[in-house]
Amino acid sequence: xxxxxxxxxxxxxxxxxxxxxxxxxxxxxxxxxxxxxxxxxxxxxxxxxxxxxxxxxxxxxxxxxxxxxxxxxxxxxxxxxxxxxxxxxxxxxxxxxxxxxxxxxxxxxxxxxxxxxxxxxxxxxxxxxxxxxxxxxxxxxxxxxxxxxxxxxxxxxxxxxxxxxxxxxxxxxxxxxxxxxxxxxxxxxxxxxxxxxxxxxxxxxxxxxxxxxxxxxxxxxxxxxxxxxxxxxxxxxxxxxxxxxxxxxxxxxxxxxxxxxxxxxxxxxxxxxxxxxxxxxxxxxxxxxxxxxxxxxxxxxxxxxxxxxxxxxxxxxxxxxxxxxxxxxxxxxxxxxxxxxxxxxxxxxxxxxxxxxxxxxxxx
Numbered sequence: 001x002x003x004x005x006x007x008x009x010x011x012x013x014x015x016x017x018x019x020x021x022x023x024x025x026x027x028x029x030x031x032x033x034x035x036x037x038x039x040x041x042x043x044x045x046x047x048x049x050x051x052x053x054x055x056x057x058x059x060x061x062x063x064x065x066x067x068x069x070x071x072x073x074x075x076x077x078x079x080x081x082x083x084x085x086x087x088x089x090x091x092x093x094x095x096x097x098x099x100x101x102x103x104x105x106x107x108x109x110x111x112x113x114x115x116x117x118x119x120x121x122x123x124x125x126x127x128x129x130x131x132x133x134x135x136x137x138x139x140x141x142x143x144x145x146x147x148x149x150x151x152x153x154x155x156x157x158x159x160x161x162x163x164x165x166x167x168x169x170x171x172x173x174x175x176x177x178x179x180x181x182x183x184x185x186x187x188x189x190x191x192x193x194x195x196x197x198x199x200x201x202x203x204x205x206x207x208x209x210x211x212x213x214x215x216x217x218x219x220x221x222x223x224x225x226x227x228x229x230x231x232x233x234x235x236x237x238x239x240x241x242x243x244x245x246x247x248x249x250x251x252x253x254x255x256x257x258x259x260x261x262x263x264x265x266x267x268x269x270x271x272x273x274x275x276x277x278x279x280x281x282x283x284x285x286x287x288x289x290x291x292x293x294x295x296x297x298x299x300x301x302x303x304x305x306x307x308x309x310x311x312x313x314x315x316x317x318x319x320x321x322x323x324x325x326x327x328x329x330x331x332x333x334x335x336x337x338x339x340x341x342x343x344x345x346x347x348x349x350x351x352x353x354x355x356x357x358x359x360x361x362x363x364x
Contacts, residue, residue: 086141092120113264163204174246268319272297280359283311301335
């Protein structure tokens with residue numbers, strides 16, 4: 001049987017389960033080694049270097065899939081150039097009541113309201129210490145507990161706790177499923193947060209002898225003024241990069257389905273246009289030097305290429321795997337290589353930004 005047929009068969013079986021159970025089954029399959037190494041031909045043109053990290057390719061697994069750091073090395077074996085753990089909060093928390101994740105098959109979208117369900121810092125630290133010596137880029141996405149009285153302190157604690165283990169940090173202030181979290185995107189609160197986080201990172205650098213990059217993950221629902229404020233703070237505080245974007249609260253242009261009315265953040269294909277517009281706008285505001293990770297609706301090599309031409313240096317996906325399976329990783333990477341062949345380019349950097357103007361002025 002062909003790999004494509006087995007991929008379709010596995011997806012059909014998983015889709016007979018509710019979405020969260022299917023996710024847990026997938027984690028178990030990865031943990032057991034039943035989802036093995038992907039047959040991907042390395043292409044030096046896809047390699048890229050940001051900060052002091054050498055990425056074998058630009059495609060990463062977004063945060064939310066491996067919340068507790070159970071399978072980072074298994075994900076890297078699937079062909080991802082890097083993976084991001086989390087979001088992780090200082091204390092364990094169960095998240096919101098179930099059901100809390102819903103597939104939209106007609107739109108190839110997902111709505112979730114998980115609410116930062118995770119096992120907390122102690123459990124994650126224990127797992128990461130056991131993988132010491134493994135190679136590969138593993139970022140840690142830090143968040144705040146729902147009941148925290150000082151959310152900035154929770155983020156600072158995350159930086160302090162994992163500065164010796166993280167390849168990079170993502171400060172997640174854009175989940176719509178923790179009440180009030182997105183308020184940290186407002187300029188005054190963001191300034192205080194970034195001051196605390198960057199200060200903690202720099203103190204840790206003195207202890208461990210390495211400076212861990214800090215990235216900020218934002219929502220696609222920010223208005224022009226809010227995005228401008230965010231980008232100014234990123235530049236002022238010396239944040240190392242931006243991730244655009246998290247899920248959206250918008251329900252525009254969705255096909256009728258029972259799950260459409262569920263509360264939570266929408267990801268997958270319906271997020272592609274909105275997130276790509278914000279990506280291009282952020283690139284114009286930040287200029288050419290700050291690395292940006294493009295996320296939202298990447299489900300093909302064409303979509304990945306579009307993100308790059310709209311200003312992305314690196315890419316992440318998650319929801320598309322729900323509908324297309326792990327074979328998608330190899331498909332996107334081989335497709336990017338073909339794009340470089342077609343355009344006669346030596347690297348993805350040569351394609352970045354060629355469509356920034358068009359996307360930054362596009363209608364959502």
